[in-house]
Amino acid sequence: MQGLGIKARQAGTEISRADTGRKNLALLKIAEALDSRRDMLVAENAKDLDAGRANGLDAASLDRLTLSPKAIQTMIDGLQQVAALPDPVGEISGLNYRPSGIQVGQMRVPLGVIGIIYESRPNVTVDAAALCLKAGNACILRGGSESIHSNRAIAACIADGLAAAGLPGAAVQVVETTDREAVGELITMDRYVDVIVPRGGKSLIERISKQATIPVIKHLDGICHVYIDDSADIDKAVRIAVNAKTHRYGVCNAMETLLVAESIAGQVLPVLAEEYRQKGVELRGCPKTCSLLPSANRATEEDWGTEYLAPILSIKIVAGLDEAISHINRYGSQHTDAIVTENYTLARRFLREVDSSSVMVNASTRFADGFEYGLGAEIGISTDKLHARGPVGLTGLTTLKFIVLGDGHIRQ
Amino acid sequence: MQGLGIKARQAGTEISRADTGRKNLALLKIAEALDSRRDMLVAENAKDLDAGRANGLDAASLDRLTLSPKAIQTMIDGLQQVAALPDPVGEISGLNYRPSGIQVGQMRVPLGVIGIIYESRPNVTVDAAALCLKAGNACILRGGSESIHSNRAIAACIADGLAAAGLPGAAVQVVETTDREAVGELITMDRYVDVIVPRGGKSLIERISKQATIPVIKHLDGICHVYIDDSADIDKAVRIAVNAKTHRYGVCNAMETLLVAESIAGQVLPVLAEEYRQKGVELRGCPKTCSLLPSANRATEEDWGTEYLAPILSIKIVAGLDEAISHINRYGSQHTDAIVTENYTLARRFLREVDSSSVMVNASTRFADGFEYGLGAEIGISTDKLHARGPVGLTGLTTLKFIVLGDGHIRQ
Incomplete structure (x- = not known):
């Protein structure tokens, strides 16, 4: 692992200086390599799938592991989309003259080396490599051990693309060992790695954050609220409320708790309950909700703090905005919360006072997503406050340095 | 400490919602309280100074500990300056319509609760409180134990100012115990504190970073270079080169190593050597430098990585830009580095390729400073890459959340 680190650091310096055209060429050449080696990808992926089936992987895991023709095409499209995004590196902003005569501004620059730890989803190998590369970073990718053959095959295509563009192969390194200790080493190599992005379940991310000596861009749970x-x-x-809950169940930006103002609950909840019944969503309500909706079960204290990721919804009737905001700030996970209102003043207060990475008015929480926000692509959704908050795109993989232009200026 | 944390968290919510006028009023009322209680401040400070002298504090430490009439006036002026700065909180940027019809933008919001750990410099108590308050954060301030009486006196003035403006007193809490274990508790209270800013020597900051379970905005060493x-x-x-080395010696943005292109060394180094001789600066050079300057001592490998903070300068003659940049990236501390050149192409390359928090062309490294950069004030200079890099002003004490405005929009 130390060897990977040293090589990544060197490659990071080269890739940070690579011009936009060369980085885009590499992305397109990787796409070409994937395109021309579809059979090899499918064959290598089949080895992982066979092993996965033999080891009793569940259907959802096997689905995420599969490199179907469509999944390969999506990876190719993704590379082309990232190539088409504007290059964030080198952008100079706020360059102004100061009273001393110097000009001071900020330049956007790569972070350096990024370590990404993720589950057995081979498409993440390409997506993560593309974003890191475009943002001028070297990366070390450690996917789940069940996807090792697929990842090696993808790594070969990436290496070909980098070579074709004249960029160092070590700019993207895929950890080829399935040894679990490799992760422990990766997250403590602070000399060689600048930031860790873990993708996966909450317990994995919590463990990595605890053990890492390198800053971690975390994505913990999404207990999202809609307040009517x-x-x-x-x-x-x-x-x-229907879209936020039922558009997809297993995603972090799905609504888990619905809050409804008391005076409107009688009008809106029965309509909603019928919609949810048709979709097979189980309702768990506060006592007032249950007296209004005979179909609802009683919610326990634990429900308010649970990310179901399933067709289950907790519902609470509140007095008004203040109770809604305090419920969200107490039980939420600072991910995404929305208000539905026609009242200007309450909308303005909700936007300012709810302390979440995405705060919405009259829109479904499902919009919390890098593509929907126009970031082009995302490496994850950060529930941290420092550095990057919410969907993390290319900009989140860069930082700002100050630049000063003078003409022989000295400090008085 | 837990009690302080709980109170800070509550106060943080209130202060995050306080409008600009109220926060400015609090700053001005704190200034008034300091102004009207100068005698009390001097008397309490005298207790610290007496104890410091009895405990054998050195002259520099006693100087930093002293609340002279001028130091008190500087604190008052600082509060008025921070009150006059624009409020960063609530600023909405990049609000654009997306193809889906929603508007997406970002709102600048406070970080929450900030813990600041610093040496026995009572003026930092006011400066740090003012910046945290203006940026909408609650703070817990832990100054050095030698300044405890001064800090308590200042804390009383801050409490008066907050009360006069109708803001919670717990928005600024000064740790009143001199117990060293309090620091260990403060830096691990991740439920109540969002970020730690340590100010002080490198060893203190390294220890805090290692032990903290909360993100730390670090300021390690400043091994700054000028390349001629x-x-x-x-x-x-x-x-x-004279200004960067001799304007002040004990500061992090002073030049510690001078790099000179070989072909110009014979012209520039003898002139510089005479200037440094007059100022009493000891020179330590590479072999080529020593053969050019008989007054120079030989630099050891250790010199290139040393932050002298003293009238000592290491000098190295290099072949050109490439060697200069690799020397800086190898031995520097990514703080502040400058090139002196009339060559457009080399200036452009230096700006992009030197990976430091401030990169300068034809200006003294001494300009790396929040006031000089127009940030209004600074809480420190970050040598980290994530979140805040370089001088950290009000913006560095805030973060961005996404806001989404719709009109009943749902995800398709």
Whole structure:
């Protein structure tokens, strides 16, 4: 692992200076390599799938592990999309003259070397490499051990693309060992790695954050709320509350708790309950909710702090905005929370006072996503406050340095 | 300490929502309280000074500990300056319509609760409190134990100012115990503290970073370089190299190593050597430097990585830009590095390729400073890459959340 670190550091310096055209060429050449070696990718992936089946991987895991023709095409499209994004590196902002006569501004620069630890999802190997490369960073990728053959095959394509563009192969290194100790080493190599991005379950991320001696961009849970205010438009409220819960269940930006203002609950909840019944969503409500909706089970204290990632929804009737905000700040995970309201003043307060990475008015929490936000692609969604918060795109993989231009200026 | 943490968290929520006028009023009221209680401040400070003298504190430490009339006035002026700065909180940027119809932008928001650990410099108590308050954060301040009476007196003035503005007193809490274990507790209270800013010597900061379970905004050493390129203007080169080394010795943005292109060394080094001789600066050179300057001692390998903070300068003659950049990237501390050149292409390369928090062309490294950069004030200079890099002003004490505005929009 130390050897990978040393090589990554050297490659990071080279890639940080590579011009935009060369980085884009590498991305397109990697896409070409994937395109021309589809059979090899499928064959290598089959080895992982066979082993996965033999080891009793569940259907969802096997699905994520599969490099179907469509999945390969999505990786190729992704590379082309990242190539088409503007290069964030070198952008100079705020360059202004100061009273002393110097000009001071900031230049966007790569972070250096990024370590990414993820589950057995081979497509992440390409997505993560593409974003790191475009942002001028070297990366060390450590995917789940069940995807080792697929990752090696993808790594070969990446190496070909880098070579074709004249960039160092060590700019993207895939850890080829399935040894678990490799992760422990990766997250403590502070001399060679500048930031760790873990992707996966909450327990994995918590363990990595605890053990890492390198800064970690974390993505913990998404306990997202929609609050239907008493001045909400009922149609919008129903549309948003249905979409936020049922568009997809297993995603971090799905709504887990619905808060409803008391004076509008009688109008909106029965309509919603019927929608949820049709979709097979189990409802768990506060006592007031249960008296309004005979179909709802009683929610326990634990429900308010649970990320179901399933067709289950907890519902609480609140007095108004203040109770909604304090519930969100107490039980939420600072991920994504939305208000449905036509009231200007309450919308303005909700936006300012809810301390979450995404705060929304009259929109579904499902929009919390790098593509939807126009970041082009995302390496994850950060629930941290420092550095990057919310969906992390190319900009989140860079930092700013100050630049000073003078003409022989000295400090008085 | 846990009690302080709980109170800080509550106060942080209140202060994050306080409007600009109220925060500015608090700053001005704190200034008034300091102004009207100068005698009390001097009397309490005298207790610390007496104890310090009895305990054999050195002259420099006693100097930093002293609340002279001028030091008190500087604190008052600082509060008024911070009140006059624009409020960073709530600023919305990049709010654009997306193809889906939603508007997406970012809002600048406070970090939450900031823990600041610093040496026995009572003026830092006011400076740090003012910046945290203006940026909408609660703070817990832990100054050196030698300044305990001074800090308590200042804390009383801060409490008065907060009360006069109707803000919670717990928005600024000064740790009143001199117990060393309090620091260990403060840096591991991740439930209540969002970020730690240590100010002080390198060993203190390294220890805190190692033990903290909370993100730390670090300021380690400043091994700053000036590189005199062969196309430098000799007058500018001499002016900058003299200022960068001799303007002040004990500061992190002073030059510690001078790099000179071989072809210009014979012209510039003898002139510089005479200037340094007059100022009493000891020179330690590479072999080529020593053969050019009989007054120079031989530099050892250790010299290139040493932050002298003293009238000592190491000098190395290099072949050109490439060797200068690799020397800086190898031995420097990524703090502040400058090139002196009239060559456009080399200036452009130096700006992009030197990986330091401040990179300068034809200006003295001494400009690396929050006031000089127009940040208004600084809480420190970060040598980290993530979140805040270089001088950290109000913006560095905030973060960005995404805001989404819709009109009943749902994800398709």
